[in-house]
Amino acid sequence: MTPEMKIPPSYFRSDDVVALARDLLGKKLCTMINGQYSAAMITETEAYRSWGDRACHAHLNRRTKRTEVMFSSGGVAYVYLCYGIHHLFNIVTNSADIPEAVLIRAAEPLEGRNMMEYRRNKKAHEPSLSAGPGNMSKALGITTSLNNASLQGPHVWLEEHLVTAPGDIAVSTRIGVDYAGGDALHPWRFYLKSSRYVSRR
DNA sequence: GTTATGATTTACT
């Protein structure tokens, strides 16, 4: 990895979290956990907005201990434990005091595949290894200890990888947010059509 | 102090 490949903080401070979620497809997500390096290409994302989105934890500036990190300036990790079992990895975006984030839902293993197989106890060619937010986080070794971590490393960071063809990007409504009523209908989920590493349902 | 619930996954009927 060359330093120039690492994505700078300014990238995450965009005021359009939906456009950012689409642009993150194809980027490389890298982790260094306990000295073990893993990297995967992002294949599925969802955007969560501060305003007009009841599915977002911090909508309408609801500030709590848990959502506090989302009020940071863009470029840090928001890791949250869901259903007592699954670690969900988000990228905080926009400026300070504007709580928006992109949920990384799936990724395709690139490097450190042996580590991912060990952590998931599955083969790397199985899409379920890293498709789905909980699975992806576990494969990369992401836990809540990375909450509030800088995306400039040393434990987690992003790199430029490949330029995604516009025709390969698909859009749909988000998953698992039915409780948000009408806000569940926003087409803020993006994924790569050509990738097998995409969650189902 | 208690209680309800979820940005999910997995196994089972």
Add this chain to the structure above:
DNA sequence: GTAAATCATAACG
């Protein structure tokens, strides 16, 4: 298709 697993957080009292 349906349900259980399992716990930190948030909203109570």
